[in-house]
Amino acid sequence: MAVEVGIAVAVGSVVGGVISAGLAGAAWRNRSVAGAVPFGWLMAAAAGWCFLGAAWVVTTDSAVAMALFLAIRAASGLIVGLWVVFALVYTGRRTWLTPAWMGAILLVPSTYAVLALTNPLHGLVVADVTLSTVDGQTFFVGQTGPVYTAQTAVSLSLIAVGYGLLGEFLLRTRNLHRKQTFVVLVAGLVTAGVHILFVFGVTPHPGLNVAPLTFAFNGFLVGIALFRYDFLSVAPLAGDLVVDELPDPVLVLDRHETIIDYNPAAATVIADGEDIEGADVDDVAPGLLEKINQGGVLTVGQRTAYFDPQTRTITDQRGTVRGRLVLLRDVTGQQRRQDRLEALQTATRHFIEANQPETVARLTVEFATRVLDQNAAGVFLCNDEGHLEPTAVSDQVEDYVDEELLYVDPEEMPDDNLWQTYETGERRIVSFEGSGVGKLKTALMVPIGDHGVVAIGSEEQTYAPEDKQYAEILARTTQVALDQVARERELRESRTAVQRRTEQIEFFNGVLRHSLRNGLLVIRGRSEHLHDHVPADQQRHLDSITAWCEKLAATSETIRDINETVTASESERLEVIELGEILRRVAQTVSNEWPAATIGVDVNDERVLANELAEEVLLSVVENAVEHNEGVPHVTITTQKAGDWVQLRIADDGPGISDDLKATMFERTLTPNQTGGGFGLYFVSVMMGLYGGKVWFEDNDPTGTVAILEFQRTSERAETESPRADTETTNGPVAEAQSKSHDD
Known part of the structure; x- marks a missing residue:
């Protein structure tokens, strides 16, 4: 056993x-x-x-x-x-x-x-x-x-x-x-x-x-x-080790909101490293629980940090609530990025409103110092002499950097970092070790196109990747704002020059018309005085002088109307006209001047947008069709609707126009001999453009040419209101008709 x-x-x-x-x-x-x-x-x-x-x-x-x-x-x-x-x-x-x-x-x-x-x-x-x-x-x-x-x-x-x-x-x-x-x-x-x-x-x-x-x-x-x-x-x-190594604060609270456990990050953030076990959470971090219960991002302790609180109930094996676990997830990076983007959006609105380069430069420096957490910043713009000069700098730059270092003459300092950044168009980080610029150790220099350079100084040796990214965004925003300021300045200068030339043209046109009218009155008066002293068989010469005086006087008035139309705003120059009535008058005028010509008018009573010069425009086109016909002229005038437009077709049976000439008929370089009398086809092209319409030539069948003039139709409301009322406001029927799309 x-x-x-x-x-x-x-x-x-x-x-x-x-x-x-x-x-x-x-x-x-x-x-x-x-x-x-x-x-x-x-x-x-x-x-x-x-x-x-x-x-x-x-x-x-x-x-x-x-x-x-x-x-x-x-x-x-x-x-x-x-x-x-x-x-x-x-x-x-x-x-x-x-x-x-x-x-x-x-x-x-x-x-x-x-x-x-x-x-x-x-x-x-x-x-x-x-x-x-x-x-x-x-x-x-x-x-x-x-x-x-x-x-x-x-x-x-x-x-x-x-x-x-x-x-x-x-x-x-x-x-x-x-x-x-x-x-x-x-x-x-x-x-x-x-x-x-x-x-x-x-x-x-x-x-x-x-x-x-x-x-x-x-x-x-x-x-x-x-x-x-x-x-x-x-x-x-592993669980405890992970919690201990977490960079986010973790607290374990009992039912009485007493801290019964925590990780090192919580002690550092909430109590500066002191032991907080057994302490009431409100005594250690007043208001923390209220912020956690409210939800959303919160700040804890003295340092500038943001946390997203997450809580979880702790229960025992019977399901009884024993407390809760609080995790404060550090979202400082995300919150700072959001704050910076919001600040950049606000700054962009101010950039858009800026009208001077100095204002743009000041806004850039303010953004860099306030949002990028860098006290040293400056904007250096290229002046008329090709030198970089400080347009706006922060107080720290003025305190730490010698003034002569802020002005860059490329001939004297070709290797200067600011100038190299401007000339190469490439971002660079420059070390200030031994350069005598106070506490500043480095500078991030970013070009802003042809305008200059944005420089952001730091007391640290390096820049965070997101700081570089926001510096690039700030530089691009600054460049766009400076481009806008330059364009607005050029536009103002252009408007001033145009206004000055317009006033000069109006002055000389007024002097010319006044002198012309006075001269024509003298010529006509002398012609009438001589009428009784000239043999009957010679009086036709005096009649011709009188007729030309009347024609030149009418031309002077037409020139005045043209000048007013060209210089007027769109709402002032357009009114509703009866196209059919004007065409019939034009046909009658041409028939009187060329009795052998046949002018056929088959048009509807269309109402379009133009002004009183439309009759002169149509007369120029019809006269051109008759004058260049070597045989017996036959001209047919018709209209047809094309959506929101009316196409006026003036067809002749003349010799036609070559394709090359069709492309150049409306150019200013064409001589009066090529276009006929009157103001010529260049005048027609200019006026149709002012009316918002078009004019072009096509071949007629079997021979001849068709001149097509496209006018804007008026709305139904425009047809019931007076033409002059249309010019009193841009919200009237003229504006309604102009707002219609033009199908090219």
Whole structure:
């Protein structure tokens, strides 16, 4: 029977050792996972204890038994120390494992073994083995003394500390970790319980410690935690470590809003690194909870930082609310980008309103110093002499930088950084080391096209990528604003020049018309005076003089109307006219002048937008068609609607016009001999443009040419109102007709 019990204990110990060694190997293969290394060492020590225990049971040699006794004492002490180390790492208390503490934890449980090994030198402890027979079972029994008893008490205390750590962690961890911790606790308690029973003499034989057998069961349970619940890869240490390393503040509050846990970032942000555990959150950060409950981005502490609060309720295993977890996610970067974009939008509106380069430069410096958090900034514009000069600089630039360094003459300073930035058109960062510019260490210089350079100084050595990006955006905005200022200045100068020339033309035209009318009156008066003194057969010459005087006087008035039309605004120059009535008068005038010509008018009573000069325009076109016909002229005038437009078609049967001449008929360079009498076709082209219409030539079938004049039709409202009323407001019928699209 004794042999059977001994064999069972030995075999069980070997099985426990094999399983423990297997777990140690698995932990070594996964040594990169948090908690794997101390667990592996613990299993290796357990495997050694199991194998030593099996040898202790089967040995019959007292010398071997003595050696095994001392080795077992050393292994069991090492297991106790490694158990505490594992518990500390697993529960997230790695910071406790300083070299001094590690040495103490491993050495104290092994004190008896060390003294027993060196006992021949000092004789301080009792360490011996004897054969003992109990109930027919004979095995070696170790003889110990009071030192071993004290050592056992210390070891049991340390084992209890390990279980206390795991028990506390079991209560505060999340469900997944709670399962893992529970399995580890159960496995350890079985082995520890059996060993305690052996210590207190509850055993079949004083020399038989069946605790190593439990490592078979222990290994089975730990294997479940290892492979089923992924014990090592989701070690609870990782959760605490991640929270500790988070740059975002994390607070754990109980139901009374008392801080029961926090990470280093929370202590730094909220309390300048002081211990805040156990403090009321409102005492540490007044108003924080109110801001969190309100939602949205908030600021905490003294530093300029923005946080987005996120909270989560903490419940126990019964679902009872125990507190809440508060995470303050740092959104300073996003908030600063948003603030900068909003500031840039506001600045852009001011840029648009600026009408002087100096104003634009001042706005740029203000934006750089206020939004980009840089106190030193300047805008350097190129003057008329080709030099860069400071148009606007911040106070810090005036204080730190010598004035002569701010003015750049490329002939004297061709290698100056400002000038090189302007000339190459490339952004650059310049170091001020040893340049004597006060606290400034670097400057970011960005070209603004042909205008100059924006320079932003810094007391730091480098610029953040987003600072460079916003500097580029600011430079482009400044360039656009300066371009706009330049264009507006040129436009004002152009308008002034046009207005001046218009006034000059009106003056000389007035003088010319006045002198012409006076001259014609004198000529006509003298002609009438001579009429009674000239033979009857010669009076036709005087009649011709009188007719030309009347014609030139009418032409003078027409020139005045043309001048007024050209210089008038669109709403002033257009009115509603009866196209059919004007065409009939034109046909009559041409027929009187060329009696052989046939002028056919087949038009509807169309109302279009033009003015009183429309009759002169149409007369010029019809006269051109008749005058250039070498035979008996036949001219047909018709109209047709084309959407919002009326096309007037004047067709003749003359020799026609070449394609080259069609393209140049309305140019100013064409001579009167090529276009006929009157004001010519250039006048027609100008007036049709002022009317908002078009004119062009096409071939007639079978011979001749068709002149097509396209007028804007009026709206129905325009047809019921007086023409003169249309010119009084741009919101009247003329404007309505003009707003219609022109289908080219």
